[in-house]
Amino acid sequence: MAGLSEAEQQVWEAFPAGMPADLRTGEQEKDTPERGQSWGPERTVRASVLKTLLLERRAAEPGHVARLSLVGARIVGPLDLTDAEIGVTLELTECHFDQEVTVANARTRRLDFSGSSLPGLHARQARIEGDLVLRDCEIPAGIRLAGAQLGGILLLNYARLGASNGYALHAARLVIDHSIYCAHFEAAGGIYLVGARIGGGLHMLEARVTSRERDALEASRTTIHDDCNLVEGCRFDGAIRLVQAHVHGQINLSGAHLDNPDGPAVIADNLRVDQNLYCANLTANAEFRLLGAHIAGDLVLSGAHLNNAGGHALDGGSLVVERGLRCDEGFVADGGLRLIGSQANVFELLPAREITGDIDLRYARFGLLRDDVSSISGTVQLDGSVYDALDPLLSVADRLNWLARQPDGYRPLPYEQLAITYRRLGHDADARRVLLAKQRRRRKTLSLPAKTWGLLQDWTVGYGYLPGRAAMWLLTLLSIGTVLFWFDPPTQIQSGTGFNAFFYTLDVLVPVLKLGQQNAFAPSETTQWFAYLLTIIGWVLATTVATGITRTLTRN
Template sequence: MEITGDEIRRRMIDHESLDPGGLRIVGATITGRLDLSDVVAKRPLVLVDCKAELPVVLSRAHFSLLDLSGLVAPSLQARGLTVDHHLKLSGARLTAEESVDALHMRIGGSAYLDEGFQASGTVTLSGSQVAGVLMCGGGRFDNGLFLVDLRVGDGIFLNQDCRISGGGVHASVRLRGTRVDGQLLLRGVRITSAGVALDLRYVRVGRELFLPFDGIEGKAQLEGLTYEGLPRDATVDEWLAFLADRTLRYSAQPWAQLATAHQAAGHERDVRRIRVAQQRDLRRRGQLSRWGRLWHLVRGVTVGHGYRPGLALVWLAGVLAVSVGVVLVSGGVRCSVVEQVGYALNVAAPLLKADAARCTVDAGSGAGRLVLASTWLLQVLAWAFATLFVAGFTGLVRRNA
């Protein structure tokens, strides 16, 4: 069966004469250009399993429902398209370099690019609004899926072995600035890129985020990503590794978002792990001066950046042990062994005074001078570790990290 593009346009312009079910054509070859730009038809248009030799043009058109399932065509041009209910491109095959150009669409129902949908070129839905779901399960996108500044009501579903690659200078999946009132689900998707695979910058997810990392082959950008509750389908360890090794650069916000989610869930141990891992990433990739990097390292080793203040007590105990060892081994302090231990604790431990009144240091001998010099240094270290413990325990180090 053949039908011209001009005949379809004529029928849709004269939509009042159509059955309430609209125009339905199945398995036809559309000859000539199908140009429905600026056509306003309050009827459904159903072209199932049809083939078009030239690009299908729907720019600024308006339909009650649009079903192009199984369409075979070079491309679909649909800037400013309005559909009151659903847009269906399930199983469609589009072969041009720019397969779908659908900026600023308004879809009152859901949009389906699933069930065998194939696009050899770019698919762009940026700036569009979809009241229901954007379903891409089982679709194949060979040159990127661009969903910048999209507004979606119920959710975006990239699942069921959906495969996305390419993207040129941009990410293979680019959702920068998108807002999803419901779920963002990337379960079962495979996204591949030699550079950036996934761009989720400034994406707002109103409900759950399902983001397993095993299907992402390439880097990711997560700055500004926010979501409700705990992210699903990845463990805390997987998140720590992904943020540290698979993002383009250090950014505090993704770490803070993850920590906030676990804080709200009452997972205090995981919150500390996330915060410590964030500080390691800051030291490795953040913009710190040489001295800032050194001080950052000291904070991490001594008090875990304020999240493990007990480490400072371990270091303090080590200083006291070294002080006792120096005094006992050097032979520069004259008194009993018990009094020598008390003397070592006196000179090194902040605010700790043991009975060592009868101990004297032979300052004229090399051993005595060694004791004096080492205990002064150890006293400084002991005070430093005690101060760091207090600062870490009270949260001062965390506020200044």
């Protein structure tokens, strides 16, 4: 090709042999993008020359595979390969581009821009058969990959991206056969993966994503067929949004740091994870939201710090965790825990510091609830919650104090559930104490006549849960009556019956008995008032005993 500079001629001749054209000047240190702007003609290549090579394709030399491999060049002019069919590998490494690179709607093989500086990369609807390598790249206007298809990996390790329209990486509906790697990655803008299908995993290590204009990571309705690792050293300033996403492997947020002053740190409504969700030692300085999420394994928050004072540190309404929801081993929550209607085989709430926010477990279902009630100082809502076992079981007094933390007054279901648990474990006496406490708490909500009748039931038979109390009253009154009528016997009004002070007292006291003593003898004037009192007390005792027995039989 006529009119080529010396640098361009070197590229032209290296192409058919598949050899790299290395235009670096031999410095030991890597060239920086700023220095690339001042590179002279010995390192300058026109983008139009590269485009001609790629589109006209010089024939490969015998025994070689043609490819465009250029190192350390300053590339001037727009490299616009829109709609192109590029049948060779394109490697433009440690290069400086003065204009955006465009491969929109193009079909190509492997693209490698490692160590290069690009104003932007536009690859919407591109079909890349191999890898897209952007390792250690500087891309101030970010990357556009919406609708692209990659047959290999997307490598962004050590890359530094700016943003265009708020997004550093816009890859909606991206289809990639393998994984995305973002180790030691920086993005001054959001990552947009809505509707993407990732055949491998999403792996971020020591990455920093800052986005206040957009979500830091928007991956709603995304499918990831392997793991999603956003781990040690990762910092997200902005929300992570995983609404209706499906991760076939596990999600690991262990050691990550999440900030979002404008809303929740994590929004994962209806997220599905086929393995575990690890959040050990996570720091989230905003709400962690998992409404309707389904975790097939464990949700591990051991050592996590969830900070959202005055709000919900964890909002897991209708969350399903098939194994364990673990908030232990250093777990700290500055804010409330809302788990309305959630389910977990094991729920461990063993925080390292006292939880002062509200805990809402209404209509939740747990196989085992393992907790530390001494570390909870806020309200606890348990209406409708179900658990098969408690660890530790604790004393009835401690558990009743736990139930008393409900903020909206008397609720019967928490008492019923606690009694069921005690009974299931063979602690029948403790179960009765819980149900008695339930009736006493209920009595405070009743009208004055109902309170009075409740007090009578409590004093006499403990609402049917203390039958021994009725026997005590009966024996006490029998003893007093026997002594009193012994010293002041009644007057006989029917012949043929001998007087017995004990049976006379029993006949007067128990209304259902007919021993003949009460009809045969009339009390004296001094004991008549006591006989009337015995009759009244007898009817009260009989009524309250019958009420208590009916309640107990109905429950059983």
